[in-house]
Amino acid sequence: MVGKWEKLVSAEGSCELDVCPDLVCLTSDAISRTAFGSNYEEGERIFKLQQEQIQLLMQALQSVYIPGGRFLPTKINNRMKEVEREVRAIIKGLIHKRENAMKAGEAANDDLLGILLDSNLREIKEDGGSKTVGMSMDDVIEECKVFYFAGQETTSNTLSWTMVLLAQHQNWQSRAREEVLSIFGNNKPDFDSLNRLKVVTIILYEVLRLYPPGTILTRSTQKETKLGNLTLPAGVQLAMPTILVHHDPEFWGDDAKDFKPERFAEGVSKATKNQVSYLPFGWGPRICMGQNFALNEAKLAITMILQRFWFELSPSYAHAPAPSPTLRPQHGAHLILHKM
Numbered sequence: 070m071v072g073k074w075e076k077l078v079s080a081e082g083s084c085e086l087d088v089c090p091d092l093v094c095l096t097s098d099a100i101s102r103t104a105f106g107s108n109y110e111e112g113e114r115i116f117k118l119q120q121e122q123i124q125l126l127m128q129a130l131q132s133v134y135i136p137g138g139r140f141l142p143t144k145i146n147n148r149m150k151e152v153e154r155e156v157r158a159i160i161k162g163l164i165h166k167r168e169n170a171m172k173a174g175e176a177a178n179d180d181l182l183g184i185l186l187d188s189n190l191r192e193i194k195e196d197g198g199s200k201t202v203g204m205s206m207d208d209v210i211e212e213c214k215v216f217y218f219a220g221q222e223t224t225s226n227t228l229s230w231t232m233v234l235l236a237q238h239q240n241w242q243s244r245a246r247e248e249v250l251s252i253f254g255n256n257k258p259d260f261d262s263l264n265r266l267k268v269v270t271i272i273l274y275e276v277l278r279l280y281p282p283g284t285i286l287t288r289s290t291q292k293e294t295k296l297g298n299l300t301l302p303a304g305v306q307l308a309m310p311t312i313l314v315h316h317d318p319e320f321w322g323d324d325a326k327d328f329k330p331e332r333f334a335e336g337v338s339k340a341t342k343n344q345v346s347y348l349p350f351g352w353g354p355r356i357c358m359g360q361n362f363a364l365n366e367a368k369l370a371i372t373m374i375l376q377r378f379w380f381e382l383s384p385s386y387a388h389a390p391a392p393s394p395t396l397r398p399q400h401g402a403h404l405i406l407h408k409m
């Protein structure tokens with residue numbers, strides 16, 4: 070991606086572009102490689118189908134609710150089923166290919182799919198080949214679907230908002246670049262030194278506070294549950310709007326809506342005064358399992374961008390955060406990139 074941008078700026082010294090599509094490709098490629106040992110091109114069909122699924126779901130949610138309507142053979146329902154079948158078939162193909170390679174002793178199990186299948190096979194073997202332990206093919210497919218979806222959109226949106234906010238707040242862009250250059254110079258960033266990025270880290274925390282990709286957390290009660298003064302019966306759907314908590318002056322002060330990374334200077338607990346008011350990655354036993362991966366990926370990408378370019382908002386940028394379904398800049402992130 071940075072190579073492509075370097076070519077674009079090389080002629081005039083600067084160029085204008087919507088950075089969102091390239092950031093989507095970057096994060097898609099990262100999750101395809103690390104989770105499935107493939108690349109963006111191989112995962113592309115799955116990403117496209119999952120995008121279509123989301124659009125169909127949004128359309129369905131916006132139409133009049135008819136009880137049992139999801140079982141009717143409407144155009145949307147039929148297409149949803151077709152898309153789901155195709156996603157499952159592609160993932161099943163990936164799993165079979167990997168299982169066969171593992172049986173033939175060929176596969177390197179250092180990606181998520183390899184680790185998942187390897188531990189599953191071991192568990193079944195240890196139990197004497199019983200089919201009652203381990204994950205079923207359906208379970209493995211569902212896990213893969215979550216990783217393809219959760220591992221891509223969230224991080225690309227975080228990177229898009231980070232670039233927009235750093236374009237709006239040049240002082241923070243300069244501070245972040247100074248830090249990056251003092252740690253890495255113009256060298257390729259190494260994984261171990263990413264921990265030394267303090268300014269970049271607080272910038273990312275503040276971006277995730279103002280623009281959490283998941284704007285709502287949902288849960289459902291499995292049994293009668295006491296919540297404060299409320300007693301909820303089993304089967305109640307609960308929605309907790311993360312974005313409202315993140316923007317609430319009661320938790321964050323009168324400057325809750327402002328971009329102020331310094332509020333995280335002494336860590337998340339100090340910034341939240343130990344209250345549960347910062348939940349970009351959710352909370353509790355279902356907290357995001359990719360949060361460290363996502364933060365490291367974002368730090369790596371921002372480092373490589375800051376080493377090569379400075380950027381500002383383009384006059385054609387229109388600020389329109391839209392939860393569809395993750396919080397994204399609806400009309401893209403149009404920036405002007407300048408060669409350093």
Ligand code: HEM
Nearest residue numbers: 219220223224227283349350351352355356357358359363
């Ligand atoms: C900035 C990027 C990301 C954000 C903001 C984010 C946010 C979230 C949130 C809010 C949840 C729901 C947690 C809850 O209900 O309490 C979640 C779940 C999940 N995320 Fe992420 N995520 C990000 C990146 C990733 C990445 C890169 C991966 C994979 C490598 C990933 C994998 C998952 C998985 C597997 C779950 C489901 C966990 C479960 O249900 O047990 N996420 N994420």
